[in-house]
Amino acid sequence: MTxxxxxxxxxEIPENIRADFPTASHLxxxxxxxxxxxxxxxxRTGAPSLLRLGHELAAALPDAAPxxxxxxxxDDAGRLATIISRALTGHMMRxxxxxxxxxxxxxxxxxxxxxFLQEFAAGGSDLRRLExxxxxxxxxxxxxxxxxxxxxxxxxxxxxxxYSPALQLRILGLDPHRLAGPILDxxxxxxGALVYHLRSLGRMDVWGLDARCxxxxxxxxxxxxxxxxxxKSFGTIIAHQSFSLHLLRAHLGQSQSDAARHVQAYxxxxxxxxxxxxxxxxxxxxxxxxxxxxxxxxxRRWRLEIPFAAGGAFHAAHVAALPAPDHAA
Numbered sequence: 027m028t029x030x031x032x033x034x035x036x037x038e039i040p041e042n043i044r045a046d047f048p049t050a051s052h053l054x055x056x057x058x059x060x061x062x063x064x065x066x067x068x069x070r071t072g073a074p075s076l077l078r079l080g081h082e083l084a085a086a087l088p089d090a091a092p093x094x095x096x097x098x099x100x101d102d103a104g105r106l107a108t109i110i111s112r113a114l115t116g117h118m119m120r121x122x123x124x125x126x127x128x129x130x131x132x133x134x135x136x137x138x139x140x141x142f143l144q145e146f147a148a149g150g151s152d153l154r155r156l157e158x159x160x161x162x163x164x165x166x167x168x169x170x171x172x173x174x175x176x177x178x179x180x181x182x183x184x185x186x187x188x189y190s191p192a193l194q195l196r197i198l199g200l201d202p203h204r205l206a207g208p209i210l211d212x213x214x215x216x217x218g219a220l221v222y223h224l225r226s227l228g229r230m231d232v233w234g235l236d237a238r239c240x241x242x243x244x245x246x247x248x249x250x251x252x253x254x255x256x257x258k259s260f261g262t263i264i265a266h267q268s269f270s271l272h273l274l275r276a277h278l279g280q281s282q283s284d285a286a287r288h289v290q291a292y293x294x295x296x297x298x299x300x301x302x303x304x305x306x307x308x309x310x311x312x313x314x315x316x317x318x319x320x321x322x323x324x325x326r327r328w329r330l331e332i333p334f335a336a337g338g339a340f341h342a343a344h345v346a347a348l349p350a351p352d353h354a355a
Contacts, residue, residue: 036314039109041115043109046105047095047103049093049094050094050098053083053087054092054110056080056082057083058078059080060083060203061075069118069164071119075141076160076164077157077161078157079156083291084153086243087153088151091151094147098143098144103143104140105134107140108136108137111136115132115135115238116216117239119237130260134170135192138166138170141163141166142160142162142163142167143236146160146163161354174337177325180280183186187264187269188217190219191219191220194266197313197330198266199306200306202229204228205262206261206262206303206304207229207232208259208260208261208262209229209232209234210262210264211233211235211265212235212263212295212324213235213236213250213267214245215240216236216239216241218244218282219235220264220266221233221245222244225244230242231247233246237249242255250295251287251288251344255260255297256298258299258300259298260298260299260300261297261302261303262303263303263306265305265306265307266307266308267308269307269308270308272288274311276288289308292314296318296345296347298348299328301347301348302348303346304345304346304347305345307328307343308341308343309342309343310327312341315345318345321348323346323348324345324348325344326343326346327341327344328343330339
């Protein structure tokens with residue numbers, strides 16, 4: 027495929043956090059310089075490099091400790107824990123978008139980081155206490171990660187890319203000006219690129235949902251497996267290389283419960299369409315689409331001319347909700 031860019035592999039510290047917590051931000055940058063490129067398995071197994079402060083960080087801490095303590099004692103220090111925990115989640119999902127993070131993960135990992143910052147600040151400039159606080163923190167993180175399902179247990183970092191709005195529209199055969207509204211981009215990514223592209227074209231009735239974005243403006247942070255979509259509420263739902271890709275992976279995987287949750291979510295998505303509305307997505311899911319009752323749903327699939335090394339074919343799909351007095355399947 028063309029028109030895609032690989033996401034940044036290193037978490038970025040927002041400018042407002044750098045301004046409000048300059049010392050903590052500097053020390054965090056030193057930490058990221060030695061840990062951000064480690065594989066996901068390093069967190070799960072407790073790699074030795076994660077348990078050490080690192081030469082530059084250890085050298086900077088004695089002079090920085092007093093100011094760091096003042097920053098972390100502020101009433102709004104929770105903002106720093108939120109930013110760091112969200113950065114960790116985003117970084118993990120950029121490395122492996124299929125990570126099945128447990129329900130309540132955001133809240134749990136944020137609390138874990140808040141506790142760590144308090145313990146780290148209490149360590150002052152005592153490097154042994156600081157490394158002990160770090161080891162305790164990583165142990166807590168590993169316990170949280172142990173709640174994940176088997177897809178996250180492997181040293182598995184599949185190729186992940188961000189696709190341009192133009193490519194997404196072309197793959198799904200969509201004309202922005204002819205889409206029925208309201209519109210939902212399911213799996214819109216951290217930036218909601220397609221959402222804001224459509225809005226720039228005058229479609230102010232488009233919204234995005236993703237587990238990595240922040241709830242702001244037209245974007246909502248949430249999971250398609252748990253988010254409630256009101257029946258008959260959207261004219262168009264779009265999912266390019268997002269929801270159906272995850273459903274397909276669950277279908278081919280070992281966990282029947284994971285596959286069942288994705289199929290249930292698929293049906294909730296279809297029921298969220300207004301009569302005459304459509305769900306556009308790629309890849310197609312013929313093993314599900316062929317089971318949809320034709321009295322309620324119209325299915326169209328088309329092959330995309332995309333070369334595969336294994337000689338397979340790639341299809342996109344459009345499922346339309348047929349006008350009917352009561353079309354819930």
